[in-house]
Amino acid sequence: MSNLDWPRGWDRTPESERERNRSFEATLARTTEDLATELDRMGVDHWRASTGNGHTKSNGLPLHNANPDDPGFVLRWSDDGEEFAVACDAYSRLRDNVRTVYKWVHETRMRGNRPVETGDSEFAAARLPPGDADEDVIVAGSATSKPAHEVLGVDAYAADSEVVDAYHERVKEAHPDHGGSEEELYRVRDAKEEMLGGDDA
Incomplete structure (x- = not known):
């Protein structure tokens, strides 16, 4: 049985449609180090990871040799009382899904360093609804987003x-x-x- 805490209401990639990513060279251990460093730089209140593997570090990040049947990866964090989550299961290997989440977090954080004004935070797309964490997940958008x-x-x-x-x-x-x-x-x-x-x- 998978321990993966996939956000409720978010689609899963069918196993037959998961691709093998050949563009990432970093190991799973390096990827988890990079992700932990990125979250430290963000200065979030609390964060935890979730994988389909029962043997993880205390923060939920997978061990360097993790190879669960379910390669999906979820990252959740809280900041200033708001809850956020990003998830990826598009690839057939856990390492590639973790690396994709890391790259998204890194690129999103870097956009926040640009002197550009927007209607919401860079991480608005990852914000979970207020209240009970078991509620259906929605992705917040701006008032000007397309129908x-x-x-x-x-x-x-x-x-x-x-x-x-x-x-x-x-x-x-x-x-x-x-x-x-x-x-x-x-x-x-x-x-x-x-x-x-x-x-x-």
């Missing part, structure tokens, strides 16, 4: 089958391996859920 049908490129009253087809096409484009970003990928997944009323597809 769900525009994100998917369909009519506002499109049939469910059309929404699902558009979602599958947009996920391919939004994936970081194809020039997209983790943030864009989450926006596409959220748009599908919104248009289908939260149904899995």
Whole structure:
């Protein structure tokens, strides 16, 4: 049985669709060190990781030789009373999913160092809803974010089958391996859920 604490309401990547990432050279041990350092730099109140492996460090990060059946990885943290989470299971190896989360956190933190004003924090996409941690997870967006049908490129009253087809096409484009970003990928997944009323597809 997997110990992975995957955020409720977030889609999982089917095992058959998980890819092998050949672009990361860092080991799992180096990746977990990098991630821990990044979180120290962020100065968050508390953080913990979750994997499908029962043998982890005290902070939930996997041991250097971890190879769980479920390669998914979840990172949760709290800062100034708000809860955040990011997760990845797009790859067939745990190391690649942890590295992808590390890169997203690092790149997002670095954007916060730029002298650019935005309507919300750089980590707004990872913010969990207030209250009970068991509530359905939503990804916060700004008031100026595109409506769900525009994100998917369909009519506002499109049939469910059309929404699902558009979602599958947009996920391919939004994936970081194809020039997209983790943030864009989450926006596409959220748009599908919104248009289908939260149904899995």
